[in-house]
Amino acid sequence: MKEKLVIGTRGSKLALWQAHYIADCLRSRYAGLEVSLQRVVTTGDKILDVPLARIGGKGLFTKELETSMLAGEIDLAVHSMKDMPTELPEGLILAAVTERTDAGDALISPQYKSVEALPPGARVGTSSLRRKAQLLHYRPDLIISDLRGNLDTRLNKLETEQLDAIVLAVAGLKRLGWQDRITQILPTRLCLPAVGQGALAIETRSGDHTVRVMLEFLDDAKTRAAVTAERAFLREVEGGCQVPVGVYGTVEQQAVRVEAVILTVDGTTAVRDSICGDERQAAALGQALAKRMLDAGGREIMAGLAGVS
Incomplete structure (x- = not known):
């Protein structure tokens, strides 16, 4: 030692x-x-x-x-x-x-209680293409504003940049004791997390x-298995951190389930699917899901991302 x-x-x-x-x-x-x-x-x-x-x-x-x-x-x-x-x-x-804590994303808004409650044309801040694409897929009317900086900086920009809401990772907010700022934890049907989030x-x-x-x-064995599947998925679609890809793995009773989505940046097109199998085959499962989704239209989406800013 x-x-x-x-x-x-x-x-x-x-x-x-x-x-x-x-x-x-x-x-x-x-x-x-x-x-x-x-x-x-x-x-x-x-x-x-x-x-x-x-x-x-x-x-x-x-x-x-x-x-x-x-x-x-x-x-x-x-x-x-x-x-x-x-x-x-x-x-x-x-x-x-x-061990993973909270994998999800949180909506923070001083006035509106949920994504559904945001008014038409509401301004939402996020630095993530993944969040942007999924939010626009669910609410095409939203105006997404880029939001850079550390967690506390982004929280301050909610007010200084007159945003209606911002979206941040739940885990980071809880680790810094700011969970009371969370308005809504976004359901995975609306917004799948980033690979390894939490x-x-x-x-x-x-x-x-x-x-x-x-x-x-x-x-943590369960978290590693879930993250291994998620990373194998991302590796297969050849996406870095800043592409509209959400993927979430969970492990229960030696089985890993992976759900993923590949989207265009504007959210108009999305390919979504899931897979389940033995956690010992986590990497193979993530890879298989990626191949299936690429064949179902994901490959065209990823090809169209070149040069996206």
């Missing part, structure tokens, strides 16, 4: 909460272990005035942390699972996937066996 560990993290309030949470878990598990945090600024943190979809590329919130890890500057990195690209750099491994990803060097073993207790 190592006596000291350095955790790499982004500097946002939510990222620091997540890193401190993992640090506390490690200290509780290993008496005398010294754990410190090192903040790393990622590309996604630097560019705040451009929609994520327009920036393009994958790993906007992970690449710099991974570079620090490969350089030996940090021992592990704590990420929101939904920020993780489906392919990791050579030399790195997903050592643990924590879980934390612990990444480390594949060759660092000692650290890998130390992190094993943080890995």
